[in-house]
Amino acid sequence: MRACNVKQGTPVYSGKAKSLYRTDKEGELLVAFRDDITAFDGGKKDVLTEKGSLNAKVSARLFSLLEEHHIRTHFIRLIDNSSMLVRELEMIPLEVIVRNIAAGSMVRNYPISEGTPLDPPVIVIDYKDDSLHDPMLNDDLILAMKILSNDELVRMKELALRINIVLSRFFEARGIILVDFKLEFGKYGGDILVGDEISMDSMRLWDAKTKGSLDKDVYRFEKGDVLAVYRQVTDKVLKKGETL
Numbered sequence: 001m002r003a004c005n006v007k008q009g010t011p012v013y014s015g016k017a018k019s020l021y022r023t024d025k026e027g028e029l030l031v032a033f034r035d036d037i038t039a040f041d042g043g044k045k046d047v048l049t050e051k052g053s054l055n056a057k058v059s060a061r062l063f064s065l066l067e068e069h070h071i072r073t074h075f076i077r078l079i080d081n082s083s084m085l086v087r088e089l090e091m092i093p094l095e096v097i098v099r100n101i102a103a104g105s106m107v108r109n110y111p112i113s114e115g116t117p118l119d120p121p122v123i124v125i126d127y128k129d130d131s132l133h134d135p136m137l138n139d140d141l142i143l144a145m146k147i148l149s150n151d152e153l154v155r156m157k158e159l160a161l162r163i164n165i166v167l168s169r170f171f172e173a174r175g176i177i178l179v180d181f182k183l184e185f186g187k188y189g190g191d192i193l194v195g196d197e198i199s200m201d202s203m204r205l206w207d208a209k210t211k212g213s214l215d216k217d218v219y220r221f222e223k224g225d226v227l228a229v230y231r232q233v234t235d236k237v238l239k240k241g242e243t244l
């Protein structure tokens with residue numbers, strides 16, 4: 001039994017950094033954010049005490065922010081420091097990446113320099129399958145594989161761009177640039193909701209002044225104390241009384 005009378009039931013799924021459990025309520029699941037951190041398709045792994053709770057708190061705040069902007073998410077509430085209660089979605093096996101500035105795999109795979117502004121933002125959609133190394137899709141492939149209908153695909157991309165505007169403004173007000181981020185969506189009663197997490201593991205964030213990394217790149221490329229950076233972002237995200 002966890003706090004707030006939510007019973008942690010049978011495991012549903014365990015990913016690289018989160019575990020999903022049934023609860024005693026039909027249609028509601030418990031997401032436990034673990035302290036595991038991985039990079040490079042699981043090739044680099046560590047356990048960092050507190051990391052799970054930092055990502056849970058940031059995800060909870062950002063899901064709430066989206067709800068405040070009438071964008072529906074799976075988030076119901078935090079149960080304790082590192083777990084949240086969510087609506088059970090029929091997950092869409094896609095990773096929707098929105099890029100505002102060229103970085104990461106975009107500059108590794110294509111002839112474009114890191115730091116190039118992308119206006120309009122670039123949406124990249126990957127097929128979520130570790131065994132296939134999450135290959136990039138295009139609209140035709142998504143329709144051919146019958147992952148989504150054309151209307152659903154249009155709606156999902158519209159949502160991704162709206163979320164980008166809300167999150168970019170939120171971070172800008174805190175001296176942070178939202179370089180890119182990854183979303184996962186799920187179907188819920190005819191609607192498409194944001195699922196999974198929105199955290200320092202799934203966003204690329206740069207300090208607006210120094211352009212230093214404030215995200216998992218600190219871990220990927222051993223740029224410093226990743227926990228200190230995650231704490232710094234969490235403090236800024238949770239700070240009250242700022243715009244947005």
Ligand code: C5P
Nearest residue numbers: 103104105106180181182201202203204
């Ligand atoms: O590695 P890449 O540059 O393609 O990543 C783009 C963004 O998507 C980054 O913010 C990264 O953290 C996120 N991402 C993720 N999970 C993946 C792939 C990328 O959260 N499986």
